[in-house]
Amino acid sequence: MRRPLVLWATAISSALLAYRFYRLPAPLGNDVQLGAAVDPDKAEGPHQHxxxxxxxxxxxxxxxxxxxxxxxxxxxxxxxxxxxxNLQKAIDAVPDHSSSRTLITLDAGVYAEKVVVWSNKTGVTLQGRGNLASVVAWNDTANSTTGGGTFASATLSVLADGFAAHNVSVQNTARPASPGEAGGQAVALRVAGDKAAFHLCGFYGAQDTLLDERGRHLFRGCVVEGSIDFIFGDARSLYLGCTISSVANAGEDGASEVTGSVTAHGRASAAERTGFAFVRCSVVGTGRVWLGRAWGPYATVVFARCHFDDVVAPGGWNDWNEPGRQQTAFFAEYDCTGPGAANVTRRVPYAKQLDQREAAPFMDLSYIDGDQWGLPPMLGGVAVASADVI
Known part of the structure; x- marks a missing residue:
């Protein structure tokens, strides 16, 4: 349930007194164009418009x-x-290593730029007008970057701690890679800072859409679209009430051929405390996909109380063609529903079906130590046991 918001009449007036706005000195120069296009259907003049x-x-x-x-x-x-x-210029204007929070508002529109939130730009909140309304888009691939490979292909890279985003879409618009094509990986979001939270955002691409690289992260009510390993990395992340949408192509031999994978978790050792947890999410779309592949030998992925369309392959999981990883990877499901979860007896033998006690540690903010930083201020104090607050 959503918590009632504050009364605007008093909240806005008090906020305007309490918060400091950044203003550029006049004239604004080349960064802000003063002339706005006039709608010819409007009777008002350009200045009034x-x-x-x-x-x-x-x-x-x-x-x-x-x-x-x-x-x-x-x-x-x-x-x-x-x-x-330009969004990058706004981020560059954020004070370095700030202990307080900077709000960047991103109005509706498509911002065709490659953006980096550098590690010294801490405590940034990015607020858009809505998923698919405020869009950051670019089209790099692993091949098109200069020596950077897959990681450098990201449209938006978040390297700073304490980042939050609301109602923003991040897209990599590069052409989807053909099967077996090298260098076609194209990341939309790369997040490597700690304590990052994304609320009601969208991440769109094909192969390697979301690089959930490292740190503790929350994705709440988001859409993630892709085809092959499109949520990958070695972070410790909680996905609450998200829509996970496959755009994988159908295989040549019909519905039985697996042509994509939702996750590729990279946990390398038993000593690491990382993993992806999906709670009350939906896995939908096209093609036939694994829920996860063991990119790292100790890959850890849990789906709890999720809905699976028939896009999910009956076997569910894949060992990355490394049979030894079957003994060390932790691939698990709990109380999932839908056509893709109808016959769990067909899952690979090393996949686990958890009971409530076993699943509980993966199902709330404590999994990412997120009780103090995971929820936005307007939801502060609301106890989140699952994906109810979206």
Whole structure:
């Protein structure tokens, strides 16, 4: 259930007094274009049209300020109403190694740029207008980057601790790689900072869409779309109420051929405390996919109370063609439903079906030590035992 939001009449006015806004000195220069395109169907002149748009933008920003516990606000849009028209420039303006939070508002539009939140830009909250409304998009692949490979192909790289994003879409629009094609990996999001949270966001690509590299992360009510190993890395992450959408092609021999994989977890040793936990998520889409492949010998992936469409292969899991990993990988399911979970007796023998006691440690914020940082301020104090708060 959603917690009732604050009353805007008082919250916005108090927020505007309490928060400090970043403003560039006039003139704004090349970064913000003052001229906005005029809708020919509107009777108002260009100045009135732009003012109306900017007034609406200001009201939305004020509303976001009231929701987030930030001491500095930076604004980004395409209409000339904000501090920046470029997201990377806004991130570059965040104070280095700040102990307080910076809110960056990203108005609706497609921002065609490659963005890095460097490790010194701590405590950033990125707030968009909605998944598929505020879009960051680029088209690098492992082949197109200069010596960087798959990791460097990311559209958005989050290397700083304490990052949060709300209602934003991140896309890698590169052409999907053909089967067996080398260098076609194309990451949308790379997250390597600790204590990162993503709320109601979307991540779209094909092979290697989401590089959940390292650290503790929360994905709440998000959409992740891809085909091959499209959630991969060695992080300790909790996915609550997410839609996991396969865009894998159907195999040549029909529905029986597996053509993709949801996860590829890279845990390398028993000493690591990493793994992916999916709670009340849905696995849907096209093709036929494994729930996970053992990229690392101790790969750890759990699906609890999830819904599986028939896109999930009957065997469920794959050992990366390394039979020894069957003894060390931890692939498990608990109380899952749908056509893809209808006959668990067909799962590979090393997959586990957990009971409630065994599944419980993977099913709430304590799995990622996220009680203090996982929930956004507007949901602060709400106990999250599963994916109910989305």
């Amino acid at each position: 732009r003012r109306r748009k900017c007034d609406e933008h200001a009201k939305w920003v004020a509303k976001m300020v009231a929701l987030h516990n930030a001491t500095l606000v930076l604004t980004v849009d395409r209409k000339g109403c904000a501090n920046f028209t």
